[in-house]
Amino acid sequence: MALRIYNTLNKRKEEFIPLQPGKVKIYVCGITAYDYCHIGHARSAVVFDVIVKYLRYLTYNVTFVRNFTDIDDKIIKRAQKEHKVPHEIARYFIKAFYEDMEALGVAKGDIEPKATEHIPEMIALVEKLLQKNYAYIANGDVYFSVERFHQYGKLSGRSLDEMLAGARVEVTPQKRHPLDFVLWKKAKPNEPWWESPWGRGRPGWHLECSAMSMKYLGETLDIHGGGQDLIFPHHENEIAQSEAATEKPFAKYWIHHGFVMVNKEKMSKSLGNFFTIREVLAKFHPEALRLFFLSHHYRSPIDFSDVALKETTNALERVYLTLKRAQDRIGKEVEFEEQALKDKPLYHQLTGIETKFKEAMDDDFNTALALAYLFSGIKAINVYLEEKKPEKSLLAWAIAKIKTLGKVLGLYQSSPETFLTQGVALTKEEIQKLIDKRSEARKMKDWATADAIREKLRLAGIILEDTPVGTTWRKKRD
Numbered sequence: 001m002a003l004r005i006y007n008t009l010n011k012r013k014e015e016f017i018p019l020q021p022g023k024v025k026i027y028v029c030g031i032t033a034y035d036y037c038h039i040g041h042a043r044s045a046v047v048f049d050v051i052v053k054y055l056r057y058l059t060y061n062v063t064f065v066r067n068f069t070d071i072d073d074k075i076i077k078r079a080q081k082e083h084k085v086p087h088e089i090a091r092y093f094i095k096a097f098y099e100d101m102e103a104l105g106v107a108k109g110d111i112e113p114k115a116t117e118h119i120p121e122m123i124a125l126v127e128k129l130l131q132k133n134y135a136y137i138a139n140g141d142v143y144f145s146v147e148r149f150h151q152y153g154k155l156s157g158r159s160l161d162e163m164l165a166g167a168r169v170e171v172t173p174q175k176r177h178p179l180d181f182v183l184w185k186k187a188k189p190n191e192p193w194w195e196s197p198w199g200r201g202r203p204g205w206h207l208e209c210s211a212m213s214m215k216y217l218g219e220t221l222d223i224h225g226g227g228q229d230l231i232f233p234h235h236e237n238e239i240a241q242s243e244a245a246t247e248k249p250f251a252k253y254w255i256h257h258g259f260v261m262v263n264k265e266k267m268s269k270s271l272g273n274f275f276t277i278r279e280v281l282a283k284f285h286p287e288a289l290r291l292f293f294l295s296h297h298y299r300s301p302i303d304f305s306d307v308a309l310k311e312t313t314n315a316l317e318r319v320y321l322t323l324k325r326a327q328d329r330i331g332k333e334v335e336f337e338e339q340a341l342k343d344k345p346l347y348h349q350l351t352g353i354e355t356k357f358k359e360a361m362d363d364d365f366n367t368a369l370a371l372a373y374l375f376s377g378i379k380a381i382n383v384y385l386e387e388k389k390p391e392k393s394l395l396a397w398a399i400a401k402i403k404t405l406g407k408v409l410g411l412y413q414s415s416p417e418t419f420l421t422q423g424v425a426l427t428k429e430e431i432q433k434l435i436d437k438r439s440e441a442r443k444m445k446d447w448a449t450a451d452a453i454r455e456k457l458r459l460a461g462i463i464l465e466d467t468p469v470g471t472t473w474r475k476k477r478d
């Protein structure tokens with residue numbers, strides 16, 4: 001079976017045929033660096049990390065680009081509030097993003113462009129759109145004219161009127177149509193600006209993804225991805241400005257993942273019901289969060305709760321306990337000849353599971369089903385361990401097989417000892433490191449992180465005391 005992907009553009013699953021045989025060019029919209037990432041961002045990162053890992057498992061030569069928005073209203077607002085320059089805010093939260101991603105085992109993009117480093121490319125794109133009469137200048141701002149692009153709305157499958165009815169559109173008298181979007185914003189006092197043919201200003205948000213993806217991946221991409229909340233207007237606008245400029249399709253497949261919900265409501269900053277990645281990782285193992293995301297299909301909404309995370313932690317612990325039992329039985333490294341194992345029942349069970357795993361992943365990256373097969377593989381190893389004399393070479397092969405498939409999902413790669421003892425005991429150096437991190441967070445007035453670290457230490461049996469000369473710690477005694 002060939003890989004099939006649900007393509008938002010055509011609203012159906014389609015066989016994946018890359019533009020160039022053997023190569024995949026994929027672009028995913030990254031974060032706006034003005035705050036710590038929440039678990040909605042974590043889901044996005046994990047979903048596309050697994051998609052890229054699976055494409056590589058299928059031996060495609062993948063180029064993965066994920067951007068950073070490092071100039072934007074929200075960044076400027078936060079900078080003004082904290083008496084900093086926007087660049088400092090963006091730099092700080094990009095660093096925090098990398099820390100979170102490292103914890104979650106999310107690989108870096110092959111190219112990670114930043115908006116502020118691509119202003120000339122963006123200006124060139126706006127000039128092209130002006131020349132072709134798809135854009136117009138009003139009061140120093142440049143807008144894209146949605147009425148000029150007749151396919152506007154093709155991604156969300158809605159007409160201009162329908163989109164207008166469902167959108168929160170700011171009233172701007174200088175726009176020709178309320179859905180016209182800004183390509184270039186005229187500089188306001190005390191805001192960063194760049195010189196342009198239309199005066200000083202800065203790019204609108206949508207522009208960067210078109211300019212940067214085309215620079216690194218060409219005018220047509222294989223896959224463009226993001227969350228479902230980006231379909232309209234962000235991706236609709238990306239399509240409009242890119243295809244108007246190039247007269248070529250912008251992306252062949254559009255992949256969108258579902259929301260993270262809390263108590264059946266979409267998690268969002270405005271509702272105040274959101275959790276940062278670090279808050280969650282202070283309480284749960286990063287692999288448990290990863291497993292939680294992958295236990296659901298990427299297009300479905302998922303309901304986050306501590307109870308659900310506890311369940312995935314337990315499931316993960318069972319896997320590592322089996323891996324540990326098998327490893328204890330094997331002892332030191334054992335060589336195996338695959339040929340010699342081919343008549344064993346466990347061998348057949350696991351190669352059958354590998355086929356099923358691949359079929360599940362080929363069906364629009366159905367990680368939930370792929371995981372169910374992996375669990376049945378673990379179960380088969382468990383049963384085999386109950387036999388009188390389980391063979392070491394067969395066990396070694398079986399574990400290697402589970403780890404190879406687990407690697408596609410970024411799971412089961414820790415040593416069982418490390419996984420099972422993590423969080424139980426901390427070294428003095430580790431404790432001091434956490435205390436330093438907390439002090440830094442307090443200096444940044446980032447109380448959420450500071451509290452999360454205090455809580456993490458409390459769970460590890462460590463009590464903190466803030467004194468005038470710094471923070472000290474002691475072991476909790478009940």
Ligand SMILES: [Zn+2]
Pocket residue numbers: 028029030209234238
């Ligand atoms: Zn984008």
